[in-house]
Amino acid sequence: MSETHPEANDGRAGARSRALFERAQRSIPGGVNSPVRAFSSVGGAPPFIRSAHGARLVTEDGATLIDYVGTWGPALLGHAHPEVVEAVCKAARDGLSFGACTAGEVEFAEQICALVPSLRGGMVRLVNSGTEATMSALRVARGYTGRARIIKVDGGYHGHADMLLVAAGSGAATLGIPGSAGVPAGAVQDTLLVPFNNLEAVAACFAEHPDGPEGIAAIIIEPVAGNMGCVPPQDGYLEGLRALCDAHGAVLIFDEVMTGFRVARGGAQERFGVTPDMTCLGKIVGGGMPVGAYGGKREIMSSVAPLGPVYQAGTLSGNPLAVAAGRKTLELITREDPYPALEQATTTLVRGLAERALRHGVALSSHQVGSMFTGFFRAEPVRDYADAKTCDLQAFARYHRAMLSAGVYLAPSQFEAAFVSIAHDPATIERTLDAADGAFAAVRHPAE
Ligand code: KE4
Secondary structure, three states: OOOOOOOOOOOOOOHHHHHHHHHHHHHOHHHOOOHHHHOOOOOOOOOOEEEEEEOEEEEOOOOEEEEOOHHHOOOOOOEOOHHHHHHHHHHHOOOOOOOOOOHHHHHHHHHHHHHOHHHOOOEEEEEOOHHHHHHHHHHHHHHHHOOOEEEEEOOOOOOOOHHHOEEOOOOOOEEOEEOOOOOOHHHHOOEEEEOOOOHHHHHHHHHHOOOOOOOEEEEEEOOOEOEOEOEOOOOOHHHHHHHHHHHHOOEEEEEOOOOOOOOOOOHHHHHHOOOOOEEEEOHHHHOOOOOEEEEEOHHHHOOEOOOOOEOOOOOOOOOHHHHHHHHHHHHHHHHHOOHHHHHHHHHHHHHHHHHHHHHOOOOOEEEEEOOEEEEEOOOOOOOOHHHHOOOOHHHHHHHHHHHHHOOEEOOOOOOOOEEOOOOOOHHHHHHHHHHHHHHHHHHHOOOO
């Protein structure tokens, strides 16, 4: 086991993780602080993580795993990057939170606005999560336009605000129905659902709800879908949304919580050359600490209290530790430009996985944008959530278990993206591909 490349080994929950999971379920709902972590769709107890450095996790059972969850996206620079950790420790020694203005948050806001095209010349407000960012951005869009209706994509996830927890009805453009217990019908009565990559359905919404007080306030979209698995926008799709919003006076909101600083330094809006009116950020912007942000054109953000009538607040918003982590992270991605190498490493991995799946006769459709990717267990490409739902989820579960046994930690759901960090060096990618050889064999010939 070399210092830089500790041997990856069986990551399935051992005795200590299983005991901790048993205990956790007595005091935490489902034993987890976020549902996907429970491993429900792949089975078995989740391994409990003790530490994480670079591209690797160490479990409570002492296993070393190669990590492609990356704490769901933030770990672009690898876990526990020394300069980020030092920045947090330094800030902590001067106090954890003041609930007051700080120089750091001003510098951070200026950094964010300089990097994200839709924020240049505009304004940004810091919050503590992606959910807060999207919830707040939609409230601002509604306040700014005086309209109530919003459009979201079926299979798009923007956090757990009531108005966004909607299930699709039948038909192309459907009025949302509550997607969770506890969400009253009234909370989603103004939420319209459309399939991803379908401009006609969006146009139909605007036709059905003409501009004016009963019209559509905003479209919120993941410009690269990540929460149905990684699905890129088809050519012209984002441009079409931009044109429809311009034509109807609706606010175009890019939820770049996952894609921001991931698929390019300036996010998907920089990569695809389409500038929204507002952007929501999270994950990488906090470098692993709890930071969300929303922002956009000055005239829109001038609606936000105390400047304007749209209320939004937060005790820990802009707290010095999270700001320190975020500032150092953005400084590093600016100083070092990791994107070409990240893309190359991810392309090597995705191509290698596709070759091995083919060799083992496993139907796999791979999608990659920058350093995020998903292998869908079906033969045809995936364009939207309806396509994604036809994947062979049993095959995915067998693959996930086999990769975990071989020391590779993947998101426990077919409908998630995987992430490569700058710490995933060629030896790590090669070790992952070796594990995948066995995993695809296990998919094809499950142990009796
Ligand atoms: P948070 O509230 O979890 O910080 O962000 C919500 C959110 C908003 N927008 C997008 C595009 C997101 O991907 C997310 C959260 N992503 C999920 C993983 N797909 C977080 C993992 C979890 O829910 O535990």
